[in-house]
Amino acid sequence: MEEYLKERLSELYKGGRVKRVASSFPSLYRMIQKEAAKQSVSVGGYISSLGFEYIKTPAGSKDLFDYETAAILIQQYNVNRTELAKWLNVSNSLVTHNMNTAHSRNAYGRSWVADELAYDEEAVVVAMLNDRVFTKQTDLFTVAIRTNHKNACVIVVDDESIKVIFNFPRRIKGLFTSYKIDIFSxxxxxxxxxxxxxxxxxxxxxxxxxxxxxxxxxxxxxxxxxxxxxxxxxxxxxxHGYNGLISRSAFTDEEIRDRLQGYVTEDSKIMVASNKTTLRQYFRDIASKNGMSLEGLLKFYGYEKK
Incomplete structure (x- = not known):
């Protein structure tokens, strides 16, 4: 495969200066990506190792920009333009320009949407899920996990390409669900x-x-x-597994039991003096909110009203 890639690049780039492979020869770029991953080097590093001068074309350049998918990420998956620009290695203003220009012309670049993760990309995603990490930069690529609070997506950016995966095999989808990363950001x-x-x-x-x-x-x-x-x-x-959020002044079961201790009689019953109207009302309110009588509330905590 290495000899084939070297021969193919020599045919296409006779001056030895390799650039815009992803936009000009996408199938060839995917083959180079796979070989680079096997050697744990970047696309640019692999091309250079073959004896070529690699001229990096940012993944966010105009001919590679996918307005439609970028709009989905920004509007639905809470990706802001600044972080998108950082991943694509372009300026924030260029992202804005590409978005506005493509929208006004109803023009789209090469689609970013992909069907699957490469083996090494999947390994990074699994590690990120286990560690609850949402953005990770490796020597080979940057990976980001984002959600629209219903489903997750994975964004992978390397030297001059970006791909976004919305649909996952069952084993990966199961991990997203078990960690709640499909709905939680x-x-x-x-x-x-x-x-x-x-x-x-x-x-x-x-x-x-x-x-x-x-x-x-x-x-x-x-x-x-x-x-x-x-x-x-x-x-x-x-x-998150809660019935609600209690206020600063609300008492927990532990605190309620502590308070009741001060009104326990010798026969282990509860007697709240008639002049303690605020406290009596507080216990009645708790009982009412939980569909109980005051007697039922006291019984829950192991006491009877005297």
Whole structure:
């Protein structure tokens, strides 16, 4: 294969200066990609090893730019133009220019959409899923995993090509689902890490870990993410396994039990003095929110009302 590639490049680039292979000879470029991957070198490095001068053509150049797929990534998969420009090794302004020009002319470059990952690309994706990493740059290529909160996509960029995979074989799709990376973005996992599981009347609720995270920032991010998912706050928290988010002043089961201890009589019953109206009402509110009577609430915690 190496001799064939060397001979083919010699025929196509008689001056020995190789450029724009991906746009001019896509089938040849794919063969070079495979051989480069086998040797764990970049496309440019492999071509140079064959004795040619490689002139890199950025994957974001006009003739390689796929407006339609770029628009999907930006509008649906939360890819911003700055990071797309970085992956494509072009300026932010060029991405904007390509987007506007292609849109106005209804023109599209070579499609970025691909059907499969190469073996070495798949290995990197699997490692990223295991480590919950969403963008990784290797010596050979850059890989990014993004989601539209329903399905994930993988973006792979090398010396002068980009490919985007939306459909995966069952083994890879299963990993996305098991790690929830098909529906959760990096920000969703940040929220998940910032929430602590507590229980109120035996039901799991979330509480922001104020010791390690800024409560205001997480609250704003929480709102941003449930709006991005297009669902309510309660539905979003249910995705994380919670019944809701409790406020700073709300008591957990542990705290409620501690409070009740102060009103336990000698016969192990609860008696809250009539002048403790605020506390009595608080317990009634908790009971009401959980479809219980005050007596039922006290019974849940192992007491009877006196």
């Amino acid at each position: 990096e920000d969703d996992f940040l929220i998940n890490d910032a929430l602590t599981r507590v229980f109120v009347v035996g039901k799991p609720y979330a509480k922001i870990n104020k010791a390690q995270y800024n409560q205001s920032r997480i609250s704003k991010l929480l709102r941003k993410q449930y709006e991005a998912h297009g669902i309510s706050k309660e539905e979003y928290l249910a995705l």
